[in-house]
Amino acid sequence: MPFQPVQQEKLAQGVVRQIELLILRGLLRPGERLPSERELAERMGVSRPSLREAIAELQGRGLLESRAGSGVFVVEILTSTYSKALIDLFANHEEAVFDYVSFRRDLEGMAAERAARFGSDTDLKIIDTVFRKMEAAHGKKNPADEAALDAEFHLAIIEASHNIIMLHTMRAMFDLLKAGVFYNRQQMFRHRETRGILLEQHRAINEAIQARDSEKARAAAEAHMTYVETVLGDLRKADKNEGIARLRYQHELGRE
Known part of the structure:
Protein backbone atom coordinates (compact mmCIF):
# COMPACT_ATOMS: atom_id res chain seq x y z
CA MET A 1 0.00 0.00 0.00
CA PRO A 2 1.40 3.46 -0.94
CA PHE A 3 1.24 4.99 2.52
CA GLN A 4 4.10 6.51 4.48
CA PRO A 5 4.42 7.40 8.15
CA VAL A 6 3.07 10.86 8.95
CA GLN A 7 5.78 13.21 10.17
CA GLN A 8 5.20 16.51 11.93
CA GLU A 9 6.37 19.41 9.79
CA LYS A 10 9.36 21.28 11.17
CA LEU A 11 8.60 24.84 12.20
CA ALA A 12 11.20 26.11 9.74
CA GLN A 13 9.40 24.36 6.88
CA GLY A 14 6.13 25.92 7.96
CA VAL A 15 7.79 29.34 7.74
CA VAL A 16 9.20 28.50 4.30
CA ARG A 17 5.79 27.45 3.00
CA GLN A 18 4.09 30.57 4.32
CA ILE A 19 6.64 32.98 2.82
CA GLU A 20 6.57 31.03 -0.46
CA LEU A 21 2.81 31.49 -0.70
CA LEU A 22 3.03 35.19 0.15
CA ILE A 23 5.52 35.67 -2.70
CA LEU A 24 3.56 33.45 -5.09
CA ARG A 25 0.28 35.29 -4.43
CA GLY A 26 1.95 38.66 -4.82
CA LEU A 27 1.43 39.78 -1.22
CA LEU A 28 5.21 40.06 -0.79
CA ARG A 29 6.50 42.00 -3.79
CA PRO A 30 9.92 42.00 -5.44
CA GLY A 31 12.22 44.37 -3.57
CA GLU A 32 10.01 44.43 -0.47
CA ARG A 33 11.76 44.31 2.90
CA LEU A 34 10.71 41.69 5.45
CA PRO A 35 10.09 42.76 9.05
CA SER A 36 13.01 42.47 11.45
CA GLU A 37 13.96 39.00 12.65
CA ARG A 38 12.51 39.63 16.10
CA GLU A 39 9.23 41.02 14.78
CA LEU A 40 8.82 38.30 12.16
CA ALA A 41 9.51 35.52 14.67
CA GLU A 42 6.88 36.98 17.01
CA ARG A 43 4.31 37.37 14.25
CA MET A 44 4.78 33.79 13.04
CA GLY A 45 5.04 32.29 16.52
CA VAL A 46 8.38 30.56 15.94
CA SER A 47 11.81 30.72 17.52
CA ARG A 48 14.48 32.89 15.95
CA PRO A 49 16.69 29.86 15.13
CA SER A 50 13.75 28.27 13.22
CA LEU A 51 13.19 31.55 11.40
CA ARG A 52 16.87 31.84 10.49
CA GLU A 53 16.82 28.30 9.12
CA ALA A 54 13.82 29.13 6.94
CA ILE A 55 15.33 32.41 5.70
CA ALA A 56 18.59 30.64 4.85
CA GLU A 57 16.70 28.05 2.78
CA LEU A 58 14.75 30.72 0.90
CA GLN A 59 17.96 32.65 0.27
CA GLY A 60 19.60 29.52 -1.07
CA ARG A 61 16.69 29.09 -3.49
CA GLY A 62 16.98 32.67 -4.73
CA LEU A 63 13.70 33.99 -3.32
CA LEU A 64 15.14 36.18 -0.57
CA GLU A 65 18.37 38.12 -0.25
CA SER A 66 20.17 39.71 2.69
CA ARG A 67 21.51 43.24 2.27
CA ALA A 68 24.20 44.29 4.73
CA GLY A 69 22.87 46.80 7.20
CA SER A 70 19.43 46.87 5.57
CA GLY A 71 17.71 43.54 6.25
CA VAL A 72 16.17 40.72 4.22
CA PHE A 73 14.35 41.45 0.97
CA VAL A 74 12.33 39.62 -1.66
CA VAL A 75 14.62 39.38 -4.69
CA GLU A 76 14.08 41.62 -7.68
CA ILE A 77 12.98 39.30 -10.49
CA LEU A 78 13.49 41.56 -13.52
CA THR A 79 16.92 40.30 -14.54
CA SER A 80 16.03 36.66 -13.88
CA THR A 81 12.82 36.87 -15.91
Whole structure:
Protein backbone atom coordinates (compact mmCIF):
# COMPACT_ATOMS: atom_id res chain seq x y z
CA MET A 1 0.00 0.00 0.00
CA PRO A 2 1.40 3.46 -0.94
CA PHE A 3 1.24 4.99 2.52
CA GLN A 4 4.10 6.51 4.48
CA PRO A 5 4.42 7.40 8.15
CA VAL A 6 3.07 10.86 8.95
CA GLN A 7 5.78 13.21 10.17
CA GLN A 8 5.20 16.51 11.93
CA GLU A 9 6.37 19.41 9.79
CA LYS A 10 9.36 21.28 11.17
CA LEU A 11 8.60 24.84 12.20
CA ALA A 12 11.20 26.11 9.74
CA GLN A 13 9.40 24.36 6.88
CA GLY A 14 6.13 25.92 7.96
CA VAL A 15 7.79 29.34 7.74
CA VAL A 16 9.20 28.50 4.30
CA ARG A 17 5.79 27.45 3.00
CA GLN A 18 4.09 30.57 4.32
CA ILE A 19 6.64 32.98 2.82
CA GLU A 20 6.57 31.03 -0.46
CA LEU A 21 2.81 31.49 -0.70
CA LEU A 22 3.03 35.19 0.15
CA ILE A 23 5.52 35.67 -2.70
CA LEU A 24 3.56 33.45 -5.09
CA ARG A 25 0.28 35.29 -4.43
CA GLY A 26 1.95 38.66 -4.82
CA LEU A 27 1.43 39.78 -1.22
CA LEU A 28 5.21 40.06 -0.79
CA ARG A 29 6.50 42.00 -3.79
CA PRO A 30 9.92 42.00 -5.44
CA GLY A 31 12.22 44.37 -3.57
CA GLU A 32 10.01 44.43 -0.47
CA ARG A 33 11.76 44.31 2.90
CA LEU A 34 10.71 41.69 5.45
CA PRO A 35 10.09 42.76 9.05
CA SER A 36 13.01 42.47 11.45
CA GLU A 37 13.96 39.00 12.65
CA ARG A 38 12.51 39.63 16.10
CA GLU A 39 9.23 41.02 14.78
CA LEU A 40 8.82 38.30 12.16
CA ALA A 41 9.51 35.52 14.67
CA GLU A 42 6.88 36.98 17.01
CA ARG A 43 4.31 37.37 14.25
CA MET A 44 4.78 33.79 13.04
CA GLY A 45 5.04 32.29 16.52
CA VAL A 46 8.38 30.56 15.94
CA SER A 47 11.81 30.72 17.52
CA ARG A 48 14.48 32.89 15.95
CA PRO A 49 16.69 29.86 15.13
CA SER A 50 13.75 28.27 13.22
CA LEU A 51 13.19 31.55 11.40
CA ARG A 52 16.87 31.84 10.49
CA GLU A 53 16.82 28.30 9.12
CA ALA A 54 13.82 29.13 6.94
CA ILE A 55 15.33 32.41 5.70
CA ALA A 56 18.59 30.64 4.85
CA GLU A 57 16.70 28.05 2.78
CA LEU A 58 14.75 30.72 0.90
CA GLN A 59 17.96 32.65 0.27
CA GLY A 60 19.60 29.52 -1.07
CA ARG A 61 16.69 29.09 -3.49
CA GLY A 62 16.98 32.67 -4.73
CA LEU A 63 13.70 33.99 -3.32
CA LEU A 64 15.14 36.18 -0.57
CA GLU A 65 18.37 38.12 -0.25
CA SER A 66 20.17 39.71 2.69
CA ARG A 67 21.51 43.24 2.27
CA ALA A 68 24.20 44.29 4.73
CA GLY A 69 22.87 46.80 7.20
CA SER A 70 19.43 46.87 5.57
CA GLY A 71 17.71 43.54 6.25
CA VAL A 72 16.17 40.72 4.22
CA PHE A 73 14.35 41.45 0.97
CA VAL A 74 12.33 39.62 -1.66
CA VAL A 75 14.62 39.38 -4.69
CA GLU A 76 14.08 41.62 -7.68
CA ILE A 77 12.98 39.30 -10.49
CA LEU A 78 13.49 41.56 -13.52
CA THR A 79 16.92 40.30 -14.54
CA SER A 80 16.03 36.66 -13.88
CA THR A 81 12.82 36.87 -15.91
CA TYR A 82 14.50 38.26 -19.03
CA SER A 83 18.17 38.09 -19.90
CA LYS A 84 20.04 41.35 -20.46
CA ALA A 85 20.55 40.39 -24.10
CA LEU A 86 16.80 40.00 -24.61
CA ILE A 87 16.05 43.26 -22.77
CA ASP A 88 18.51 45.04 -25.06
CA LEU A 89 16.74 43.56 -28.09
CA PHE A 90 13.40 44.81 -26.80
CA ALA A 91 14.84 48.29 -26.28
CA ASN A 92 16.51 48.53 -29.68
CA HIS A 93 13.76 47.27 -31.97
CA GLU A 94 10.56 49.26 -32.50
CA GLU A 95 8.39 46.26 -33.33
CA ALA A 96 8.84 45.01 -29.76
CA VAL A 97 7.00 48.11 -28.50
CA PHE A 98 3.85 47.36 -30.45
CA ASP A 99 4.03 43.63 -29.70
CA TYR A 100 4.26 44.63 -26.04
CA VAL A 101 1.11 46.77 -26.33
CA SER A 102 -0.71 43.99 -28.20
CA PHE A 103 0.29 41.48 -25.52
CA ARG A 104 -0.93 43.82 -22.79
CA ARG A 105 -4.22 44.43 -24.61
CA ASP A 106 -4.99 40.70 -24.63
CA LEU A 107 -3.94 40.05 -21.03
CA GLU A 108 -5.37 43.23 -19.53
CA GLY A 109 -8.70 42.64 -21.21
CA MET A 110 -8.74 39.20 -19.62
CA ALA A 111 -7.59 40.61 -16.27
CA ALA A 112 -10.35 43.26 -16.20
CA GLU A 113 -12.93 40.61 -17.06
CA ARG A 114 -11.66 38.32 -14.30
CA ALA A 115 -11.45 41.19 -11.78
CA ALA A 116 -15.11 41.99 -12.38
CA ARG A 117 -16.03 38.32 -11.91
CA PHE A 118 -13.64 37.06 -9.26
CA GLY A 119 -12.34 40.14 -7.43
CA SER A 120 -13.40 40.42 -3.80
CA ASP A 121 -15.12 43.51 -2.47
CA THR A 122 -11.77 44.55 -0.98
CA ASP A 123 -10.03 44.06 -4.35
CA LEU A 124 -12.55 46.40 -5.94
CA LYS A 125 -12.05 48.97 -3.18
CA ILE A 126 -8.31 48.96 -3.87
CA ILE A 127 -8.89 49.52 -7.61
CA ASP A 128 -11.31 52.36 -6.90
CA THR A 129 -8.94 53.93 -4.35
CA VAL A 130 -6.08 53.98 -6.88
CA PHE A 131 -8.37 55.50 -9.48
CA ARG A 132 -9.40 58.27 -7.05
CA LYS A 133 -5.70 59.02 -6.55
CA MET A 134 -5.35 59.24 -10.34
CA GLU A 135 -8.19 61.78 -10.42
CA ALA A 136 -6.42 63.88 -7.79
CA ALA A 137 -3.08 63.66 -9.61
CA HIS A 138 -4.75 64.66 -12.87
CA GLY A 139 -5.06 68.22 -11.62
CA LYS A 140 -1.29 68.59 -11.23
CA LYS A 141 0.74 70.22 -13.97
CA ASN A 142 3.54 67.64 -13.69
CA PRO A 143 2.23 64.29 -14.99
CA ALA A 144 4.78 62.15 -13.09
CA ASP A 145 2.40 61.11 -10.29
CA GLU A 146 -0.42 60.34 -12.70
CA ALA A 147 1.90 58.24 -14.87
CA ALA A 148 3.07 56.25 -11.82
CA LEU A 149 -0.51 55.70 -10.68
CA ASP A 150 -1.40 54.45 -14.16
CA ALA A 151 0.86 51.44 -13.61
CA GLU A 152 -0.48 50.97 -10.07
CA PHE A 153 -4.07 51.00 -11.36
CA HIS A 154 -3.42 48.31 -13.95
CA LEU A 155 -1.50 46.14 -11.50
CA ALA A 156 -4.35 46.43 -8.98
CA ILE A 157 -6.70 45.02 -11.62
CA ILE A 158 -4.30 42.20 -12.41
CA GLU A 159 -4.00 41.38 -8.70
CA ALA A 160 -7.81 41.32 -8.47
CA SER A 161 -7.95 38.78 -11.30
CA HIS A 162 -6.51 36.18 -8.88
CA ASN A 163 -4.38 34.42 -11.48
CA ILE A 164 -0.84 34.08 -10.15
CA ILE A 165 0.74 33.31 -13.54
CA MET A 166 -0.79 36.44 -15.05
CA LEU A 167 0.25 38.45 -11.99
CA HIS A 168 3.95 37.59 -12.17
CA THR A 169 4.05 37.82 -15.96
CA MET A 170 2.51 41.29 -15.97
CA ARG A 171 4.66 42.49 -13.06
CA ALA A 172 7.72 41.62 -15.13
CA MET A 173 6.19 43.50 -18.07
CA PHE A 174 5.60 46.58 -15.92
CA ASP A 175 9.13 46.36 -14.51
CA LEU A 176 10.43 46.63 -18.07
CA LEU A 177 8.11 49.56 -18.71
CA LYS A 178 9.23 51.35 -15.54
CA ALA A 179 12.83 50.85 -16.64
CA GLY A 180 12.03 52.64 -19.90
CA VAL A 181 12.70 49.58 -22.05
CA PHE A 182 9.65 50.03 -24.27
CA TYR A 183 8.80 53.72 -23.98
CA ASN A 184 8.72 56.61 -21.53
CA ARG A 185 5.38 56.36 -19.72
CA GLN A 186 5.35 60.07 -18.99
CA GLN A 187 5.25 60.79 -22.74
CA MET A 188 1.74 59.34 -22.76
CA PHE A 189 0.66 62.06 -20.34
CA ARG A 190 2.60 64.87 -21.99
CA HIS A 191 -0.40 66.53 -23.65
CA ARG A 192 -3.33 67.72 -21.55
CA GLU A 193 -5.90 66.42 -24.06
CA THR A 194 -4.34 62.96 -24.06
CA ARG A 195 -4.23 62.96 -20.25
CA GLY A 196 -7.94 63.73 -20.17
CA ILE A 197 -8.79 60.90 -22.57
CA LEU A 198 -6.65 58.43 -20.61
CA LEU A 199 -8.36 59.42 -17.35
CA GLU A 200 -11.80 58.87 -18.86
CA GLN A 201 -10.71 55.47 -20.20
CA HIS A 202 -9.49 54.48 -16.75
CA ARG A 203 -12.78 55.72 -15.33
CA ALA A 204 -14.70 53.48 -17.76
CA ILE A 205 -12.61 50.46 -16.76
CA ASN A 206 -13.09 51.19 -13.06
CA GLU A 207 -16.85 51.74 -13.35
CA ALA A 208 -17.34 48.48 -15.27
CA ILE A 209 -15.34 46.53 -12.69
CA GLN A 210 -17.18 48.17 -9.78
CA ALA A 211 -20.46 47.21 -11.47
CA ARG A 212 -19.11 43.66 -11.96
CA ASP A 213 -19.88 43.90 -15.67
CA SER A 214 -17.17 41.55 -16.95
CA GLU A 215 -17.87 42.02 -20.67
CA LYS A 216 -17.88 45.81 -20.41
CA ALA A 217 -14.72 45.72 -18.28
CA ARG A 218 -12.88 43.67 -20.87
CA ALA A 219 -14.05 45.91 -23.72
CA ALA A 220 -13.00 49.05 -21.84
CA ALA A 221 -9.53 47.67 -21.06
CA GLU A 222 -8.99 46.57 -24.67
CA ALA A 223 -10.19 49.94 -26.01
CA HIS A 224 -7.76 51.69 -23.66
CA MET A 225 -4.77 49.68 -24.90
CA THR A 226 -5.81 50.26 -28.53
CA TYR A 227 -5.75 53.99 -27.82
CA VAL A 228 -2.31 53.66 -26.19
CA GLU A 229 -1.07 51.94 -29.34
CA THR A 230 -2.43 54.78 -31.50
CA VAL A 231 -0.85 57.48 -29.32
CA LEU A 232 2.50 55.69 -29.30
CA GLY A 233 2.41 55.45 -33.10
CA ASP A 234 1.62 59.16 -33.34
CA LEU A 235 4.41 60.07 -30.90
CA ARG A 236 6.97 58.04 -32.82
CA LYS A 237 5.86 59.54 -36.11
CA ALA A 238 6.08 63.03 -34.61
CA ASP A 239 9.61 62.34 -33.33
CA LYS A 240 10.70 61.17 -36.79
CA ASN A 241 9.12 64.20 -38.44
CA GLU A 242 10.90 66.49 -35.96
CA GLY A 243 14.22 64.82 -36.77
CA ILE A 244 13.70 65.40 -40.49
CA ALA A 245 12.61 68.99 -39.87
CA ARG A 246 15.78 69.71 -37.86
CA LEU A 247 17.95 68.36 -40.66
CA ARG A 248 16.08 70.53 -43.13
CA TYR A 249 16.51 73.55 -40.87
CA GLN A 250 20.26 72.94 -40.49
CA HIS A 251 20.57 72.59 -44.24
CA GLU A 252 18.66 75.86 -44.74
CA LEU A 253 20.95 77.68 -42.30
CA GLY A 254 23.98 76.36 -44.20
CA ARG A 255 22.72 77.96 -47.43
CA GLU A 256 22.77 81.49 -45.98
